[in-house]
Amino acid sequence: MSSMTRLVEVRQNVLKKNDLLARDLRKRFHEAGVFVCSMVSSPGTGKTTLLEKTLGLLGKKHQVAALVGDLATENDAVRLARSGAPVRQITTGTLCHLEAAMVETALEGWSLNDLDFLFIENVGNLVCPASYDLGEELRLVLMSVTEGEDKPLKYPTIFNTADVAVITKTDLSAAVEFDATAAKFSIESVRPGMKIVEVSAKTGQGMDEFRSYLELRRGYLKRQLQNS
Amino acid sequence: MHELSIAMSIVEMAEEESQRSGGLRVTSVHLRLGALAGVVKTALLSSYELACEQSSVNGSKLVIEDVPGVVFCSACNARRPVSESEWFRCSTCGSLASELVSGKELEVVSLEVEE
Numbered sequence: 611m612s613s614m615t616r617l618v619e620v621r622q623n624v625l626k627k628n629d630l631l632a633r634d635l636r637k638r639f640h641e642a643g644v645f646v647c648s649m650v651s652s653p654g655t656g657k658t659t660l661l662e663k664t665l666g667l668l669g670k671k672h673q674v675a676a677l678v679g680d681l682a683t684e685n686d687a688v689r690l691a692r693s694g695a696p697v698r699q700i701t702t703g704t705l706c707h708l709e710a711a712m713v714e715t716a717l718e719g720w721s722l723n724d725l726d727f728l729f730i731e732n733v734g735n736l737v738c739p740a741s742y743d744l745g746e747e748l749r750l751v752l753m754s755v756t757e758g759e760d761k762p763l764k765y766p767t768i769f770n771t772a773d774v775a776v777i778t779k780t781d782l783s784a785a786v787e788f789d790a791t792a793a794k795f796s797i798e799s800v801r802p803g804m805k806i807v808e809v810s811a812k813t814g815q816g817m818d819e820f821r822s823y824l825e826l827r828r829g830y831l832k833r834q835l836q837n838s
Numbered sequence: 839m840h841e842l843s844i845a846m847s848i849v850e851m852a853e854e855e856s857q858r859s860g861g862l863r864v865t866s867v868h869l870r871l872g873a874l875a876g877v878v879k880t881a882l883l884s885s886y887e888l889a890c891e892q893s894s895v896n897g898s899k900l901v902i903e904d905v906p907g908v909v910f911c912s913a914c915n916a917r918r919p920v921s922e923s924e925w926f927r928c929s930t931c932g933s934l935a936s937e938l939v940s941g942k943e944l945e946v947v948s949l950e951v952e953e
Contacts, residue, residue, distance in 0.1 A: 614953045617868075618859050620946045624847050624869070707840055738840035740876045741944070763923035767876035770925065799924035802934045 628742055631710040635745025640835055642722035645828035646730065648744050650768055651752035652761075653734030656778040656811060658686050660752065661729055663811040665693040667821045672726035677716050679708045679733045686731070696720065707738035710745055727828065736765040748827060754779040755788035759796055766800040774805045776820070781810040844877060844944070845885035845900075851946050852895045862951035866899040873907040874920065874941035907941030 623629060639646045649657045661676060668674050675696040678686040687699035700708060700716050713730060722728070730746060732739045751772035753761045756779060762769040769775065775797050783790070790808070797804055807823060809816035848867060856864045871877060879902055886900040907920030911928035917939055918929050926935045 615865055615950045616953055618855060618862075618949045618951055620851065620855055620948050622851060622946050624844055624851065624944045624946060626851075627847065705843070707843075709843075737876060741840060741844070760923075766923055766925050767874060770874070798934060799927050802926050802936075 625741060625743075628710050631714060632743035632745040635710055635714060636747070638722060639728070639745060639747070640831075642725070643832065644722050644725040644728050645748075645824070645831060646728045646744075646746045647748045647750060647824065648730040648732060648746040649750045649752060650732045650736070650739045650772065651734060651754075651778075652736045652757065655734070655752045655754045655757065657731050657734065657752055658689060659811045660776070660778060660809065661731055662690055662693060663814070663817055664729070664821065664824070665690060665695045667817060668727055668824065669693060669695055672825075673724055674727045674729070675720070675725050676729040676731065677713065678731040679712070681705075681733060702733060706733055706735050707742055708732050708744060709742050713744050727824065736761075736768050740768040740771045747831060748773050748824075750774045750776050752776045752778050753793070755783045756786050759789050759792040762793075762796040762800045769797060769800045769804070772801070772804070774807060774823075775801075777806065777808045779810060779812070780808050780815055781813045841878060841881040842885040842889065845882055845889040848886065848900070848946060849889045849893050849895055852898065852949055853893060855949055856895060856951060859949075859951060861894075862953070864895040864898045864949050864951055866901050866950040867895070868901045868903065868947045868950070870903050870905050870943045870945045870947055872905040872941040872943035874925065874938075875944045877944060879904070903947070905940050905943045908939040909935035910937040910939050911935045 651657050665674050676690055677698050677700055679700045679702055680686055681702055684699045687697045690697040698716050700712050730744055749772040751769055807820050809820050852864050852867050856862055890896045908917050909920055911918050913931050913933040920941055921929055928935050
């Protein structure tokens with residue numbers, strides 16, 4: 611015989627804890643005046659190379675820093691530190707994504723007030739990072755021209771949660787017969803109106819526009835915060 | 839495989855709620871899961887069993903209510919089901935839908951507890 615049961619209403623988002631922490635982080639970032647930009651993509655799309663070049667370009671005029679997530683090794687942090695910017699590696703062990711708590715821990719001891727831009731490079735994964743808000747202002751999802759134009763259709767969740775699609779390795783477009791129109795159609799199908807940027811971190815093509823866009827977004831946020 | 843992390847969050851939430859209700863034994867946890875939430879149902883169910891072990895809600899069942907992905911197409915002025923990949927392409931007229939109505943739910947609705 612089963613005993614009597616009753617229902618207790620909960621009605622809570624499963625990721626509430628992460629969401630609340632991310633909200634606190636976002637508030638801290640706003641107060642400190644640092645523009646936070648996260649990057650997600652599959653492994654090998656060129657997040658670290660793009661970040662390396664972006665830190666170099668923005669670093670001429672602004673204070674920049676980066677957090678990089680990987681399952682193991684400090685390789686990316688070592689590589690990025692060559693730009694002169696403060697960089698910290700978050701090694702997640704076996705975890706396939708970053709969570710807001712890891713970002714909070716990684717920031718310990720850093721004076722956010724001294725920063726203009728902070729980049730968070732997520733673990734290379736197009737599935738799991740989608741669900742976790744990190745407190746970022748802008749989420750970039752990267753796809754390289756070598757990955758196929760239908761990548762957004764295969765991983766709609768992550769493209770839908772991102773703000774900007776960055777098409778990387780455009781210097782290889784001709785070699786792989788990349789169809790930009792088809793890629794844009796795919797992106798639109800999962801996130802209508804999404805901003806699309808095309809870059810080659812290797813040749814520098816599109817990098818100035820990318821840098822300007824980030825500066826523009828930071829300026830826009832600053833004005834928005836001043837007026838509120 | 840972030841389903842295990844999600845399952846652990848659900849278990850944590852259930853433990854907290856059961857404590858709040860006076861430590862009653864939880865027999866099941868009811869979850870609403872959207873088709874577009876990026877969570878695999880079968881993986882979540884097996885992760886849940888694993889996450890329950892060593893917890894105070896061990897032995898409880900995860901009951902999942904599937905929530906379909908639905909968009910609102912302004913061209914048709916109607917709600918349309920979301921296709922697996924082209925979320926915002928209206929399945930009837932092919933134009934871009936303006937709004938996601940449902941599908942991203944990942945919510946613990948209620949607990950069933952023993953009196």
